[in-house]
Amino acid sequence: MAHIDYFFSTLSPYAYLAGTRMEDVAAKHGASITYKPLDILTLFGRTGGTAPNDRHPSRQEWRAQELDRQSKKLGLPLNLKPAFWPTNAAPSSYAIIAAQSAGGGDLGKLVHGFLAAVWAQDKDIAQDDVVRATLADAGFDPALADSGLLAGAETYARNLEDAVARGVFGAPFYITDTDQRFWGQDRIADLDMYLSGAF
Template sequence: MRHIDYYFTVLSPWAYLAGTRLEEIAGKHGVNVTYKPMDIMAIFERTGGVKPAERHASRMEYRMQELLRWSKELEIDLNPNPAFWPTNPAPASYAIIAAQKAGGGDLGALVHGLMRACWAEEKDIAQDDVIGDQLEAHGFSRGLTMSGLMEGADTYAANTDAAVKAGVFGSPFYITEDDARFWGQDRLHLLDAHLGAR
């Protein structure tokens, strides 16, 4: 089956602004998606990126303008300075990994719901109750916040290693089975076109 590896961090406002367009594109073309939450700070360190806190002020000012522009363009609510950012991305990432393994719910909606909780609802997505609410809302067991923590940690690390090997350097990042790579929510229309041309 045709396939997309979706590398992302739950802390990324750009992944949040992607909304559910990836899922819509995948459904349109009959493509399977594997969700691969990763450690974005490790990705920056290993691929020559710069952590947000270490970027020049001009870059961060431009980032802020772009976030507001894209939020308006896409009609997606976004607080560019959320109350709980940055937070620890690991608990939410582990829950996504556990949910993907468990199946039975809407994984794409879960991923978007967690990011929306951070970027539009002023919630701390490192907290078990916030994660549990999102799991339950999208058809998964709240118990996934606690089960499979060791496996989640191992998979999270493996996803990060795989991302570096695959050429990933930011979030969101989409890679097709023919190694076509697309970085950023503003490249989703190009991913759509690529899948449609094959």
């Protein structure tokens, strides 16, 4: 059975624009998924990237245009200047890690719920009430927001090291069990083709 390691940040607009299409592709091919939330700004610093607010104005302008185009293309509403961005991604990331360990809900819905909270709903995913509500909406016990914080912190740090070691430099980033790497929500169709045996 195929497997996908999914590296992402709960602050990434491009991970938001991925929606749950990767989950659909995985289901189509019977592939399992391991969700690996990480600290994207630290990843940028370690792999030659630059934080969005520190990029040259021409890159910032292109990014704004591209995000607007992609959101319209995909039918996903997106606020280019969300009220709570950037914010602390750790609480939402720890909740995803805890939910993945506990099981019982829809992880794809949980991840997309946090991303939509930032980019479409102007909610602060660092706040406990937002984390709990998002967990509950995806079918998980809201109390997971309180449990496994130490394990969550350790896994969150380990995900970053794993990402650097395996060639991840942005988000969303998908790696198959055959070490095929796909960067960006606009490469999900290529991931589908690869799992189909097209290349």
